[in-house]
Amino acid sequence: MKILGIDTSCDETAAAVVADGRDVLSNVVASQIEVHQEYGGVVPELASRKHIEAINYIVSRSLTEADVTFKDLEAIAVTNRPGLIGALLVGVAAAKSLAYCHNLPLLGINHVEGHIYANFMVHDALTFPHICLTVSGGHTLLVEVHEGWQYKVLGGTQDDAAGEVYDKVAKYLGLGFPGGKIIDDLAQKGDPAAIKFPRPMRNTDDYQFSFSGIKTSVRYFVEKARRAGLLVDSGQADVKPTNPDMVTIEDIAASFQAAVVDVLVYKSIRAAKATGAKAITLTGGVAANSQLRASLKIAATEIGAEVYYPPMNLCTDNGAMIAGIAYQKYQQGLRDALSLNATPNGSLV
Numbered sequence: 001m002k003i004l005g006i007d008t009s010c011d012e013t014a015a016a017v018v019a020d021g022r023d024v025l026s027n028v029v030a031s032q033i034e035v036h037q038e039y040g041g042v043v044p045e046l047a048s049r050k051h052i053e054a055i056n057y058i059v060s061r062s063l064t065e066a067d068v069t070f071k072d073l074e075a076i077a078v079t080n081r082p083g084l085i086g087a088l089l090v091g092v093a094a095a096k097s098l099a100y101c102h103n104l105p106l107l108g109i110n111h112v113e114g115h116i117y118a119n120f121m122v123h124d125a126l127t128f129p130h131i132c133l134t135v136s137g138g139h140t141l142l143v144e145v146h147e148g149w150q151y152k153v154l155g156g157t158q159d160d161a162a163g164e165v166y167d168k169v170a171k172y173l174g175l176g177f178p179g180g181k182i183i184d185d186l187a188q189k190g191d192p193a194a195i196k197f198p199r200p201m202r203n204t205d206d207y208q209f210s211f212s213g214i215k216t217s218v219r220y221f222v223e224k225a226r227r228a229g230l231l232v233d234s235g236q237a238d239v240k241p242t243n244p245d246m247v248t249i250e251d252i253a254a255s256f257q258a259a260v261v262d263v264l265v266y267k268s269i270r271a272a273k274a275t276g277a278k279a280i281t282l283t284g285g286v287a288a289n290s291q292l293r294a295s296l297k298i299a300a301t302e303i304g305a306e307v308y309y310p311p312m313n314l315c316t317d318n319g320a321m322i323a324g325i326a327y328q329k330y331q332q333g334l335r336d337a338l339s340l341n342a343t344p345n346g347s348l349v
């Protein structure tokens with residue numbers, strides 16, 4: 001059973017065809033990074049306009065690559081929540097028109113549910129219940145995932161999302177957008193213990209996160225070091241600073257990353273211990289982070305749990321995860337009317 005999945009929730013125009021919830025026949029993504037780069041973050045209005053330009057082509061390309069026509073499809077699924085409202089509306093309008101024209105059932109899907117489902121598409125050994133950490137530019141959510149796609153939300157961020165903080169810190173350091181991979185790469189050449197950035201909410205008795213304090217702390221540190229002429233530019237770390245008070249961009253990147261990863265890992269492990277889950281999944285763009293993957297693996301091994309993450313094209317925003325979870329929801333009887341609307345918020349349960 002083949003489903004077309006569409007996602008335009010943020011800055012990627014994505015469409016995919018997936019058979020039986022797991023067999024990815026095509027997964028096409030048009031990235032808008034170049035458009036938003038000069039602003040150091042996603043500009044919602046520009047995102048909507050770019051989606052309008054790309055959506056028809058991306059959908060038809062996803063069908064061509066999957067070697068199917070609309071006649072071969074059983075349903076059309078689209079992310080209708082949460083996300084940037086203008087961006088979501090483009091995907092929803094396209095999906096509704098196509099469902100109407102081709103007389104196909106329509107399913108509105110929660111974007112975060114798609115991210116959570118991504119691991120299930122590729123890991124046969126994944127068991128339930130498991131703990132899923134969704135970390136992206138827009139989300140930081142810790143969820144207990146049960147059989148039948150039932151969720152218990154354990155906690156989330158109270159302010160910035162993890163990826164958002166990476167992007168903002170990269171902006172302060174003049175490193176470009178998106179900042180996650182750039183900081184991840186620089187951090188590998190720096191000392192994670194060089195600067196002790198705060199770990200907000202690490203020891204609170206819950207599963208909540210707060211990242212804006214880390215961000216502000218890095219910002220003040222960078223400004224102070226810059227004013228004092230103590231900041232060593234990126235790529236200069238090998239040139240041994242003559243002054244022991246000097247700090248390299250690599251050290252700041254590594255120390256910042258250590259703070260973010262510490263909190264994410266600590267609370268994920270705490271959740272696994274409390275629930276007895278034997279598997280922890282990572283998903284969302286920040287799941288690509290090398291330190292997060294490595295630290296979580298070490299900590300999980302200590303409590304006898306497995307760590308899973310999807311390949312990069314299923315980690316970041318894509319249509320395949322939407323078509324995948326839609327298949328499961330279709331089996332459960334989900335059908336939406338053509339009055340389906342987009343909404344910027346939308347909780348999992």
Ligand code: KG4
Pocket residue numbers: 010135136137138139162163164166167178179180181184284285286287288289290315316317
């Ligand atoms: O899932 P995604 O593609 O889009 C959203 O739904 O936001 O995630 C993008 C986010 C960006 O904030 C980006 O900086 C971050 O994922 N990211 C990373 C890495 N690669 C991408 N963050 C940390 N380390 C990485 N290696």
Ligand code: ZN
Pocket residue numbers: 111115136138284316317
């Ligand atoms: Zn996402």
